[in-house]
Amino acid sequence: MKNIFYKILIFFLFTQVFVSCTKEENFGPSIFDTYDSLDINAASYKFDIWLKDNYLKVYNLDFRYRMQDVGSDLDYNLVPVSYVKAQQMAELVKYLWFDVYATIINPEFLKQNGPKIIHLIGSPAYDPISQTIVLGTAEGGIKVTLYRCNDLDPTNVAMLNEYYFKTMHHEFAHILHQKRNYPVEFKELSKGKYNPEGWQTLNDSEAASLGFVSTYAASAIQEDFVEIISNYLVKSDEDWNKILLLASKAGIDGSGKTLPDDGVDGKALILRKLELASYWLKNSWEIDIVKMRAEIIKREANIQSVLN
């Protein structure tokens, strides 16, 4: 009797399996756009095609000039970049960053090591509490965000250098050291002198006398490392020598008082940092920083022709 019961039970369960699995779901076409979605009638078509040809096809890079708040830092109040400034910035980023690497190293270098997303933001990222602004960020070697793009003035090279090109090279240097560590010795050079919370209270003289190429370099070791590289790359001989001159003197604080001798030779320290950074670029990435700097400075003199 018991046997009959189990046979019937097995029969029913077996039947259930086939009854439950007889129908298959029919999937329709993908809900995502898998085709080229650029609209020839769009106001931005010409620029979008240019970006596609110069960034997406060449570097597999998404050059985002349309503000995406979910892709930005929601802690800040930000505004988009203007359409005109976005076009100028796209040209300049290519000319002064991507083309430089393609010329000095090879066209493959940034395909392999460059960011995959560049996001332009119109305003700076203000932090009203610390009274500081963020000019750029690099995230995980993938994405570079450039802020303050609405203030772009192509006629003011000093400003372009300070707010944009230095930022580009700064952020890219972050990407590079996130992939290959910078020299251990570098970490020892200014140990104990970094001030993540109060760097903005320093002036240029105080920072230089401590062996920092900028005030922001005094905020953390990795910032110090990339500031050395980016400042050296974009600054003219005259401006670079001004920093070294400042570093060779005793620091002067905000009230005009000369700081007591702290035993740090600012100039020697900056030059040693540059030496270590140059060595690391050469050995880890086959980048000749001197050649690259010469190429950048040569191109800076030619910005207007690129934008016209």
Place this chain on the structure above:
Amino acid sequence: MKKIFNIILVFTILLFSNCTKEEADIFAESAADRVSNAMKSSSDTLQSATNGWVMEYFPTPQSAGYNLFVKFNKSGQAIISGKNYLTNNVFISDSCLYEIIGDNGPVLTFNTYNKVLHAFSNPINPDGYGLEGDYEFVVIKYTKNKIFLKGKKRGTDIILNKIPSTLDWQQYNTSLEVMDSVLFGKNSAKQSLIIEGQKYWFFNGNSHIYSILKDGEDANTTIEAPFIITQSGIRFYSVQTIENKSFQSLQLNAYNSALESTEDPNIKLTGQDNLADYFLKSTNYWVFNPSKLSPKVKSIYDLIVTSCKTKFYSASPNLAVKDVQLMLKYNSKENSFALVLSVKRRSTAIEGEVYLSSLLSGSNLKFTFTGNGDVGGMSFYDSIGKKPDNTIAGFKEMVIFLNSEFVINTDAIFNPQNIKFTQKLDTDSWFSVSYQ
């Protein structure tokens, strides 16, 4: 055996009940299709306005409202215009790109910078936080002529109203400015509202954020109610509920005396009860308007201006007179009204005043020259034979003219900006003064 039969029965029921019926779809389309359709439909509606939309924009629920004009082109370009303090009070237009993106439903994003719209979001204005206005909006609902949006970050409710195809944007804006000028202008006079026998004072309307205080209550119970100027009056950002009566949109009545609720005509925000009394209690300058003077008053006024220019030019040729103004103002020190003559030169102004006692006579106002004034005023009045002789021709005549009873009226008692004084005994003699 019976037990086995029962078990078989249960399994049989299970077999036929399982998988025989599928849950009926609540929606006819998939979620992705519905979002996609909603985006398309929102986009079509935005683009359907051939002359664009007027956007009733509030940066935050606590901010005053601003009227902006927006047109959505099929190419993905938006044109936005406006005139406010962020555009230096100049009517300007700027273009930017816009998109409808799928993000918690259809979201309208203006994703490249527009000088008119993003000025409300720019952290530079004024302190690193900015005015915190949104530029991404969830499309909540829409009709053919109206779209309801909600700011994505601040949750601010924004309304788009379709603009008739024949109406020029700048003309539309001018009509709003005229309404603003009639209702508020420079004058920040308070208005009142009586509901259920309770009086409420409405202050600071010219900031477009009313401060509302119940009569007799402590000032710290004041509540703030932002609003926007409309073609017919004002619309509060949110529904106001006072003494259990609710209202949001108010329109100016035909007499320019009150803003009446469109929801309940018994709710009226009224201006001044007695113009003469209001004038006597005002503490600001009321400037003679040279283009609104009767011929008799105009001749006296012109005499004063000419005399000032001549007299002060000959005294200091390097300091030519740039402007001459006659004004009425309450002098709290003297506890008296005063006729003020102000002569502006390159970087300095010379002022003198004579005192007029004032008396309310029903709805009329009577001035009497007290015979006194400050040093400057009395020398303007009559300093013949004195050194220096600063007598201004026509000034004494004006004082004599003012030494009289006047019928006064205004074009908008809701918030008087201009007041006309007509001499009671000679109705052909009149002058107008404007709030300053």
